[in-house]
Amino acid sequence: xxxxxxxxxxxxxxxxxxxxxxxxxxxxxxxxxxxxxxxxxxxxxxxxxxxxxxxxxxxxxxxxxxxxxxxxxxxxxxxxxxxxxxxxxxxxxxxxxxxxxxxxxxxxxxxxxxxxxxxxxxxxxxxxxxxxxxxxxxxxxxxxxxxxxxxxxxxxxxxxxxxxxxxxxxxxxxxxxxxxxxxxxxxxxxxxxxxxxxxxxxxxxxxxxxxxxxxxxxxxxxxxxxxxxxxxxxxxxxxxxxxxxxxxxxxxxxxxxxxxxxxxxxxxxxxxxxxxxxxxxxxxxxxxxxxxxxxxxxxxxxxxxxxxxxxxxxxxxxxxxxxxxxxxxxxxxxxxxxxxxxxxxxxxxxxxxxxxxxxxxxxxxxxxxxxxxxxxxxxxxxxxxxxxxxxxxxxxxxxxxxxxxxxxxxxxxxxxxxxxxxxxxxxxxxxxxxxxxxxxxxxxxxxxxxxxxxxxxxxxxxxxxxxxxxxxxxxxxxxxxxxxxxxxxxxxxxxxxxxxxxxxxxxxx
Amino acid sequence: xxxxxxxxxxxxxxxxxxxxxxxxxxxxxxxxxxxxxxxxxxxxxxxxxxxxxxxxxxxxxxxxxxxxxxxxxxxxxxxxxxxxxxxxxxxxxxxxxxxxxxxxxxxxxxxxxxxxxxxxxxxxxxxxxxxxxxxxxxxxxxxxxxxxxxxxxxxxxxxxxxxxxxxxxxxxxxxxxxxxxxxxxxxxxxxxxxxxxxxxxxxxxxx
Numbered sequence: 001x002x003x004x005x006x007x008x009x010x011x012x013x014x015x016x017x018x019x020x021x022x023x024x025x026x027x028x029x030x031x032x033x034x035x036x037x038x039x040x041x042x043x044x045x046x047x048x049x050x051x052x053x054x055x056x057x058x059x060x061x062x063x064x065x066x067x068x069x070x071x072x073x074x075x076x077x078x079x080x081x082x083x084x085x086x087x088x089x090x091x092x093x094x095x096x097x098x099x100x101x102x103x104x105x106x107x108x109x110x111x112x113x114x115x116x117x118x119x120x121x122x123x124x125x126x127x128x129x130x131x132x133x134x135x136x137x138x139x140x141x142x143x144x145x146x147x148x149x150x151x152x153x154x155x156x157x158x159x160x161x162x163x164x165x166x167x168x169x170x171x172x173x174x175x176x177x178x179x180x181x182x183x184x185x186x187x188x189x190x191x192x193x194x195x196x197x198x199x200x201x202x203x204x205x206x207x208x209x210x211x212x213x214x215x216x217x218x219x220x221x222x223x224x225x226x227x228x229x230x231x232x233x234x235x236x237x238x239x240x241x242x243x244x245x246x247x248x249x250x251x252x253x254x255x256x257x258x259x260x261x262x263x264x265x266x267x268x269x270x271x272x273x274x275x276x277x278x279x280x281x282x283x284x285x286x287x288x289x290x291x292x293x294x295x296x297x298x299x300x301x302x303x304x305x306x307x308x309x310x311x312x313x314x315x316x317x318x319x320x321x322x323x324x325x326x327x328x329x330x331x332x333x334x335x336x337x338x339x340x341x342x343x344x345x346x347x348x349x350x351x352x353x354x355x356x357x358x359x360x361x362x363x364x365x366x367x368x369x370x371x372x373x374x375x376x377x378x379x380x381x382x383x384x385x386x387x388x389x390x391x392x393x394x395x396x397x398x399x400x401x402x403x404x405x406x407x408x409x410x411x412x413x414x415x416x417x418x419x420x421x422x423x424x425x426x427x428x429x430x431x432x433x434x435x436x437x438x439x440x441x442x443x444x445x446x447x448x449x450x451x452x453x454x455x456x457x458x459x460x461x462x463x464x465x466x467x468x469x470x471x472x473x474x475x476x477x478x479x480x481x482x483x484x485x486x487x488x489x490x491x492x493x494x495x496x497x498x499x500x501x502x503x504x505x506x507x508x509x
Numbered sequence: 510x511x512x513x514x515x516x517x518x519x520x521x522x523x524x525x526x527x528x529x530x531x532x533x534x535x536x537x538x539x540x541x542x543x544x545x546x547x548x549x550x551x552x553x554x555x556x557x558x559x560x561x562x563x564x565x566x567x568x569x570x571x572x573x574x575x576x577x578x579x580x581x582x583x584x585x586x587x588x589x590x591x592x593x594x595x596x597x598x599x600x601x602x603x604x605x606x607x608x609x610x611x612x613x614x615x616x617x618x619x620x621x622x623x624x625x626x627x628x629x630x631x632x633x634x635x636x637x638x639x640x641x642x643x644x645x646x647x648x649x650x651x652x653x654x655x656x657x658x659x660x661x662x663x664x665x666x667x668x669x670x671x672x673x674x675x676x677x678x679x680x681x682x683x684x685x686x687x688x689x690x691x692x693x694x695x696x697x698x699x700x701x702x703x704x705x706x707x708x709x710x711x712x713x714x715x716x
Contacts, residue, residue, distance in 0.1 A: 060579070282585065284614040410615035411651070411672045471647050473607050492588075505611040505647070509674070 020092020027138025029175030110135025121321020294342030362429030431455030
């Protein structure tokens with residue numbers, strides 16, 4: 001290799017920027033590989049993204065969840081990656097003139113990543129390692145690339161630069177892809193497949209015949225696990241080994257205790273059909289789903305611990321630090337509140353809280369449905385504030401009665417004649433006693449209601465409409481089991497759930 | 510907004526009405542004390558939108574809050590439009606026609622949204638008559654909506670069947686587009702949760 005170290009020789013701007021990007025890729029790739037060995041959640045992008053999510057304003061997060069749905073995390077990670085590429089290119093350009101500050105800049109980003117990794121709620125000291133190792137590798141790559149890049153612009157060291165660049169790409173790719181594969185091998189998918197759920201001591205009764213009206217296009221009564229909505233704050237799904245899982249019950253109790261997954265499965269488990277709903281669901285929105293849950297009654301668990309006077313909430317925490325406050329009277333009033341381990345006949349999917357989560361009928365998820373739950377602290381609202389309630393969402397959030405029109409679709413074009421009008425309605429823990437439909441502001445007509453197994457599930461409804469040509473407006477409203485009519489007044493999801501009668505406009509021609 | 514004060518008020522009201530119970534009746538109790546989310550944050554950096562809004566009127570859109578581009582992208586289209594003061598006449602018309610939920614719950618739409626100035630071009634008598642005629646109003650409004658989220662490139666030489674049934678044509682390129690040869694896009698490619706919006710300076714009439 002010819003050495004032509006002329007202080008006046010600099011890499012071209014493109015070469016410098018490319019050097020920066022490649023060095024960044026090396027840093028991230030190596031960090032990813034190291035993280036796979038330490039802990040997948042300690043990878044710098046994941047750690048920074050997680051820290052960012054926790055500091056994101058409520059409206060923006062709400063926007064992300066609603067706009068990108070289950071893809072919001074990928075969008076965030078993509079954005080972070082794009083930002084990292086730009087910054088790395090800028091550092092490369094800086095390195096044209098000043099190499100030490102460029103390296104220091106990379107070190108600074110490494111520091112940010114390491115701090116983010118260390119300050120995650122579930123982090124240990126080793127969580128800084130992946131970022132540190134990655135940063136060191138990145139700095140080495142940057143200096144090497146810039147040196148050969150300078151020679152490249154002379155036309156003498158092109159081969160050396162290309163070789164170094166190729167090496168950097170290889171290291172980044174092997175690190176990144178290898179890291180992902182390794183992390184995947186460590187994923188709990190296999191452990192989950194090995195879990196054998198016991199038969200329920202108290203099985204749910206079979207669904208009543210006709211719970212599913214089987215109208216084409218109507219939401220099925222039971223939501224498949226794969227199609228169940230997911231709204232949470234986890235960037236990387238927590239990978240909880242059931243053998244290492246414990247649930248701690250403590251706080252304002254006489255007898256704090258811990259329970260392992262095996263101990264939980266040996267208890268007499270119950271099965272219940274319960275419909276969950278997310279508070280961000282708008283009038284007519286998609287964030288509701290029905291499943292058959294298998295679990296141990298939460299009330300029995302609390303009574304074992306002996307709840308002390310003055311406690312007014314169950315403050316639950318997931319393994320990734322997310323917290324939820326549930327009014328304790330909702331858990332103890334006899335409803336089927338569960339520490340759930342099974343969903344529709346299989347262990348909880350990882351995305352839905354494997355190995356254990358909370359399910360409380362009648363409350364929106366953000367105040368009841370903690371996934372990957374590992375800690376129940378019996379406490380007071382005045383003492384412990386939860387993730388969303390700290391962000392101004394309401395402490396008390398019973399699910400609001402809602403009739404949703406699934407058929408016909410919004411702006412459907414229909415042929416004259418008999419048209420099915422159908423949907424689902426929910427008023428969890430109260431049940432639905434009627435759904436009424438009117439066309440073009442006419443008289444309300446009672447829809448046919450499908451039978452339901454209990455009052456905690458949604459209920460399918462159906463009405464046949466003799467459609468005449470023209471534009472028509474269909475409205476629906478529900479009456480709950482106590483005879484209370486669905487609230488007509490419009491409210492946004494924030495701060496305690498949307499309300500209003502849904503309408504849909506269709507054309508018949 | 511002061512979270513703690515409202516939180517305490519909600520808690521008090523909630524406990525008084527036993528809100529964890531079933532059918533405790535009046536949900537308005539909790540709505541009445543509810544505030545709106547504060548939207549103080551500035552425009553979103555690293556916006557994931559594939560391409561940016563364009564056009565002369567875009568600069569008048571607020572840079573933060575519910576009516577900003579980031580804020581509009583947060584909400585379904587009718588809700589998003591209601592947060593933009595320049596579209597208040599359109600929103601009034603949409604509410605009068607009872608199209609809010611339908612616009613909000615359709616999976617993917619493109620909306621040509623006339624500004625208040627566009628509606629002001631229509632003689633007041635005519636406009637009032639249209640607003641009072643729900644059928645005609647629905648026809649006109651649904652003529653401004655076409656299926657699917659149409660990217661700007663699709664408008665270069667576009668012809669779309671509107672939800673009203675009539676055809677809407679578009680012509681132009683880059684950041685300059687005309688609709689039906691009469692309306693200019695003054696701010697285009699505005700993203701809402703379920704629809705792409707092109708704000709136009711003239712109300713379209715079904716052909």
